[in-house]
Amino acid sequence: MISLAVEDVGYSVPDSWLGEEYEEKDRVEKDLEKVKTAKRRVYIAWSFVIPMMAIIISNYAGYTLLQRPYHDIVLVALATPVLFYVGSETMISGTRSLVNLTEHGCSDHAWFYGRLLYWSDRYITLLRLWF
Numbered sequence: 001m002i003s004l005a006v007e008d009v010g011y012s013v014p015d016s017w018l019g020e021e022y023e024e025k026d027r028v029e030k031d032l033e034k035v036k037t038a039k040r041r042v043y044i045a046w047s048f049v050i051p052m053m054a055i056i057i058s059n060y061a062g063y064t065l066l067q068r069p070y071h072d073i074v075l076v077a078l079a080t081p082v083l084f085y086v087g088s089e090t091m092i093s094g095t096r097s098l099v100n101l102t103e104h105g106c107s108d109h110a111w112f113y114g115r116l117l118y119w120s121d122r123y124i125t126l127l128r129l130w131f
Contacts, residue, residue: 010096045086048078069129
């Protein structure tokens with residue numbers, strides 16, 4: 001069955017494609033749940049990003065809130081949950097498109113792996129400071 005092959009690759013098949021009656025109520029409930037999840041993830045992301053912005057802007061303004069290497073440690077620590085928890089759906093979508101060599105999620109894997117590369121660079125820099 002084609003729908004099983006599509007799901008094995010990691011994508012979902014809408015119920016309407018399976019020949020079953022697609023109920024509007026179920027679709028709306030699923031969409032509302034996705035909106036709730038997205039809203040929660042945005043609040044989590046901003047709770048980490050706002051302190052990062054304060055540290056970075058104060059540094060550019062000439063005020064030093066944290067001395068090096070603590071400055072870098074705090075920024076990497078604050079960026080980690082945003083990248084790996086909040087951005088996990090993007091990471092999964094990008095990895096699927098990269099593994100399957102599809103264009104679906106092309107911007108996802110470009111975005112995620114660009115951020116991952118930058119985060120890894122900061123992390124390696126911190127390791128060099130300590131060892």
